[in-house]
Amino acid sequence: MSAASCMRESELLDALGRGFVGAELESHVATCLPCSELQAVASALLDDRVKAIREAPVPTAAAMWWRMQMRRRQEVQAASRRSLLIGQAVTLAAAMAVMVALFGGTVAVELREVIASIRVSSPLLLALATWIIAAPIAGWVAIRGK
Ligand SMILES: [Zn+2]
Known part of the structure; x- marks a missing residue:
């Protein structure tokens, strides 16, 4: 170089x-x-x-070199697609957190009470959090598998 x-x-x-x-x-x-x-x-x-x-x-040496370069570039692009997906998953999780925070502050008292009761139910919250984290990872694994 x-x-x-x-x-x-x-x-x-x-x-x-x-x-x-x-x-x-x-x-x-x-x-x-x-x-x-x-x-x-x-x-x-x-x-x-x-x-x-x-x-x-x-194929000539140059054509083979070119093919190798293209394959390497495709691998790099696939890797960046994967990290983009992870970035989207993190963004989604953050957006969910912001939504929960906003809802907690602005919605009617009744709804806030419902959310509060949900918050008390930690197994449900844990299941929801697991789903939010697991769904994008499952998608990522599916894409990586190809
Ligand atoms: Zn230049």
Whole structure:
């Protein structure tokens, strides 16, 4: 890895993989050395890949490198999807906590009493908390299993 690198390199790699680089990104690449180098290398590899598919049944080293890169990127994306899901679960739990806090302060006295009686029933609260925590984790496990 060279010392010079750019935050938008992975964005550029995605765009090149899709075969479309937007005008805004294109103008950034024109002014950014790491990005323009990446574009030159990736374009050559993409050409290689196209040629390899067209001409030879055996993939070239460049095509294999490209495939490895794509697989690694997909793994990274899957990992970030998982952490996003965990983040959503935490957000959901926090939102539930905020809702309970708000309800406790603003609703009619009768309803507040109902909530208070629920709060006394700790096994129910425990079951609810377990469900809130377990449901997203179960979903996460299901997604990870694929
Ligand atoms: Zn750049």
